[in-house]
Amino acid sequence: MLAEQPEKRSVDDSQMAGKGAIVTGGATGLGRAIALEFASRDVNVAVNYIQLPGRDIAAQALLTETELRSFGVKVFCSECDVRDSEDVERFVSSAKAELGGLHFLVNNAGIARDGALWRLSTESWDDVLRTNVTGAFHCTQAVAQHFRSQHFGKIVNISSHQAQHPGFGVSNYAASKAALIGLTKAAAVELGPSNINVNAVAPGFVHTDLLDALPDEVVDKAKKSSVLGRLAEPRDISRVVVFLCSEEARHITGQVIVVDGGMTLT
Numbered sequence: 001m002l003a004e005q006p007e008k009r010s011v012d013d014s015q016m017a018g019k020g021a022i023v024t025g026g027a028t029g030l031g032r033a034i035a036l037e038f039a040s041r042d043v044n045v046a047v048n049y050i051q052l053p054g055r056d057i058a059a060q061a062l063l064t065e066t067e068l069r070s071f072g073v074k075v076f077c078s079e080c081d082v083r084d085s086e087d088v089e090r091f092v093s094s095a096k097a098e099l100g101g102l103h104f105l106v107n108n109a110g111i112a113r114d115g116a117l118w119r120l121s122t123e124s125w126d127d128v129l130r131t132n133v134t135g136a137f138h139c140t141q142a143v144a145q146h147f148r149s150q151h152f153g154k155i156v157n158i159s160s161h162q163a164q165h166p167g168f169g170v171s172n173y174a175a176s177k178a179a180l181i182g183l184t185k186a187a188a189v190e191l192g193p194s195n196i197n198v199n200a201v202a203p204g205f206v207h208t209d210l211l212d213a214l215p216d217e218v219v220d221k222a223k224k225s226s227v228l229g230r231l232a233e234p235r236d237i238s239r240v241v242v243f244l245c246s247e248e249a250r251h252i253t254g255q256v257i258v259v260d261g262g263m264t265l266t
């Protein structure tokens with residue numbers, strides 16, 4: 001049986017300017033670059049975040065918010081835990097009101113809690129799966145009815161090369177990023193009839209604070225593993241994400257775009 005289709009309302013899909021985007025985990029790193037990429041194209045942006053142990057994410061969020069505002073777009077920045085569906089519902093409804101409309105969702109919030117699987121605690125397993133997969137599900141569900149009723153929407157999930165080519169000690173992370181690819185394809189099937197594209201981007205190693213905190217030999221190895229001989233800069237990823245939200249990509253859905261400098265070729 002065909003799913004019931006909400007009434008179509010017209011959205012001008014010819015341009016991005018003036019539309020609204022949510023970037024989860026958008027205060028730092030890759031999410032921040034994605035939020036700035038949207039703002040640089042006059043897209044209004046909402047970002048959320050939570051505090052993480054040993055890092056002052058709230059301070060980073062303030063800096064990101066200030067930089068986003070310098071583009072002259074509407075900005076909404078708030079603490080919101082994607083693991084909590086009620087928190088997500090509240091955030092999405094405030095973002096919609098503050099930005100004056102929602103058209104793009106980037107599920108970027110993600111964590112890693114690495115460890116050999118025979119020593120991995122159930123807590124580390126659950127925390128990574130609940131953030132990286134259930135969080136993306138909560139956000140997708142929270143925007144779905146709105147996107148369906150306006151007959152327009154773009155969703156991009158940030159997966160990882162580790163989904164297909166895991167290193168050692170990432171069983172929880174690799175499982176979560178592979179599950180995110182499954183969610184991407186299933187959501188593309190269910191939301192496609194409502195003119196909603198759902199894709200995933202799978203970055204290799206990206207030059208963020210997290211990577212800088214790793215030992216030099218690990219970073220060197222990561223560089224050498226790319227056939228282009230370098231790490232991705234956050235903009236190498238953010239431009240692909242924004243492309244997937246543009247009308248140039250209107251016929252791409254349910255796909256995983258690997259942006260890893262050819263790392264997984266060898």
Ligand SMILES: NC(=O)c1ccc[n+]([C@@H]2O[C@H](COP(=O)([O-])OP(=O)(O)OC[C@H]3O[C@@H](n4cnc5c(N)ncnc54)[C@H](O)[C@@H]3O)[C@@H](O)[C@H]2O)c1
Nearest residue numbers: 025028029030049050081082108109110160203205206208
């Ligand atoms: N950096 C890399 O090399 C790399 C490679 C592949 C994929 N990724 C993915 O890119 C995404 C961003 O990573 P990053 O490197 O910028 O790391 P990061 O730690 O700087 O960013 C993660 C952000 O997610 C937020 N967050 C964490 N848990 C949350 C929750 N429950 N609710 C809301 N927000 C939450 C944090 O506040 C933080 O701002 C992640 O999904 C990560 O798995 C990163």
